[in-house]
Amino acid sequence: MKGGVRKFGAADRRLLPEGRLSGPMPWVIAIMMFLTVLAAAAGLGLGSAATGLDADIGNRLTVQIVEANPDARERQSAAALAALRQTPGVLAATRVSDQQMAALLEPWLGPGGIGQDIPIPALIDVELGPGTTGNSVRDAVRAAAPDARVDDNAQWLAPLAKLIDALQLLAAALVLLMVGALAATVVLAARAALDTHRSTIEVLHLMGATDVQVARLFQRRIALDALFGGVTGFVAAALVLAVIGRRLGALGSDLLGSAGLPILSWLLLLVLPFAGVLLAVLVARVTILKALGRLL
Known part of the structure; x- marks a missing residue:
């Protein structure tokens, strides 16, 4: 790149205005994270319910003497x-x-x-x-x-188990779709930011900045947007799940009660916002470096 290579600090980062909550990207990410957490929680809850059913009544028989x-x-x-x-x-x-x-x-x-x-x-x-x-x-x-009649619980549980498996696959597909939508949103946001700050990027190159250094400036902004949106979406989804969990518990149904989320499932859900930030940073880096390579 042009000029000598030097490190860019906080003063150079101010060349790109932050304004991270002024645009739609954080809120779009929050909505997608909200839906992703709900879909993932549904899949994990269904898995917990299937395991509980199999442990409670899947290995039992009922004998009736009529x-x-x-x-x-x-x-x-x-x-x-x-x-x-x-x-x-x-x-x-x-x-x-x-x-x-x-x-x-x-x-x-x-x-x-x-x-x-x-x-x-x-x-x-x-x-x-x-x-x-x-x-x-x-x-x-x-x-x-x-005169005995033997009812095998596993037989009438089989259709329910197949339904649960299908719903789990649907939940996994929704999570993958949300991940793809998040990546596409980051790509569009990164390209829009490059077009908006094209003149600033040229100045940074004249000052000796490399493509990697310029990409880091945009990565920082996108990471902050993704972190805000991810945490906001997770908190909103957690509140909804807590309300649904209380309503299910109030029903007193063993079948619905077994669909609750154990601690391990909550830990997996907690990873989603940070995984979203990592994905956003990686996608932004690849997108920006490719775009900068075409500019020069």
């Missing part, structure tokens, strides 16, 4: 319970008590809605070990209790 005769029902229940406890792969088998059954049916039948003359199926909750399928357990139960 028999109107109470004596036959109790006899088959005892036989099914004994067969389950002897079946390989069954970690635990527990009979649901009549009091628990009454509590489960109370929201639909009301207090005291279960009379002595209403036959209630006997329920057995079964916990399976890793790698154990419901087919072997089903055969053992039906051999001991012909």
Whole structure:
């Protein structure tokens, strides 16, 4: 480049006016970071919900003894319970008590809605070990209790698991789209800044500045814009997530409650604004150096 190479300090940086909050770029970045954090939080929350569902009910079976005769029902229940406890792969088998059954049916039948003359199926909750399928357990139960019905939770959870996987892919695609939009915004902002300060850049070159030194001046401005926008968008998204989390917790649903964000997920979300700043700086550097190379 022209002239001798020297270091440029704060006085030289003032040749490019800061005005970092006067333009639209920080607010555009804030909006994109807001959407990025929400999409990433949705993906992480869905992953947490899928893990919780699989741990809580994905490895369980429910055995129902549907028999109107109470004596036959109790006899088959005892036989099914004994067969389950002897079946390989069954970690635990527990009979649901009549009091628990009454509590489960109370929201639909009301207090005291279960009379002595209403036959209630006997329920057995079964916990399976890793790698154990419901087919072997089903055969053992039906051999001991012909009127038994075996409900495999993993079967009716499969469509829900596929839906969660699809939503996670959608959330990941949205995050990637936001990253691409952020990079495109930085490219446009860097080119606009170069066009606006073209005469200043020529003066800096005459003073002995290299392309790398000029690029650093613009990188600093863009980094400040990206930091302000990233932090603002993250804070706004965190407030929205906190409100949504409280509303979900108030519902008292195990399924929705399992979609909460653990500490590790919050730490990953906290990285996003700083990753955005790093991306903005790298994109700005490449864009500016290429543009300066074409100018000279």
